[in-house]
Amino acid sequence: MPWITTTIMLERLADAQDSAWEELATHFRAPVHHFALRLGLPEAAAEDVVQSTMLAFVRAYRDGRYEKDRGRLSSWLFGIAYREAMGVVRQSAKERQAPGGEGRTTFFAGQAGEELARQTWTETWERHVLDRCMERVTGEVTPSTYEAFELTALRGVPADQVAERLGITKNAVFVAKHRVLKRVGELRREFEPEVAGA
Numbered sequence: 001m002p003w004i005t006t007t008i009m010l011e012r013l014a015d016a017q018d019s020a021w022e023e024l025a026t027h028f029r030a031p032v033h034h035f036a037l038r039l040g041l042p043e044a045a046a047e048d049v050v051q052s053t054m055l056a057f058v059r060a061y062r063d064g065r066y067e068k069d070r071g072r073l074s075s076w077l078f079g080i081a082y083r084e085a086m087g088v089v090r091q092s093a094k095e096r097q098a099p100g101g102e103g104r105t106t107f108f109a110g111q112a113g114e115e116l117a118r119q120t121w122t123e124t125w126e127r128h129v130l131d132r133c134m135e136r137v138t139g140e141v142t143p144s145t146y147e148a149f150e151l152t153a154l155r156g157v158p159a160d161q162v163a164e165r166l167g168i169t170k171n172a173v174f175v176a177k178h179r180v181l182k183r184v185g186e187l188r189r190e191f192e193p194e195v196a197g198a
Contacts, residue, residue: 024058
């Protein structure tokens with residue numbers, strides 16, 4: 001998957017470049033889809049939410065409704081995805097109440113409040129960003145550097161055991177861990193830059 005930052009993606013979207021829609025989908029499809037599923041939507045409905053969210057996002061962005069100084073793009077996207085998901089909930093409720101709709105099982109026996117949904121979105125988005133950053137950094141460091149990082153930072157293996165296992169010094173393990181963590185931080189800021197008021 002190509003590395004496209006939010007800034008680049010938005011510039012191309014504003015210029016209506018041919019690749020803009022694909023980049024938008026690459027950037028946002030997975031977190032919106034996982035968000036909808038975590039809210040309890042069935043697969044088909046989650047796909048509908050993804051499509052309607054992407055379309056609403058493009059329209060709103062091109063109409064100039066996103067103001068980057070007011071917060072992160074992911075927070076703005078949450079508002080769109082949440083609104084679209086709630087639209088599915090309302091439509092589902094109408095279908096249940098229509099003649100012949102009794103007994104259908106639908107998403108949200110009890111609707112998640114906006115705060116719970118926001119927490120779900122934040123977790124989903126952060127996981128998505130971390131996954132993208134880790135995917136990128138694995139292509140930038142040597143396999144042994146990444147393995148040293150993975151064993152110490154992700155699996156909690158003591159540095160002396162990692163050093164012995166990989167045939168490197170304990171200091172080299174710490175350097176590898178620091179290098180990967182630093183790069184992940186840099187990539188995270190590239191993926192979605194900090195903004196004033198976020």
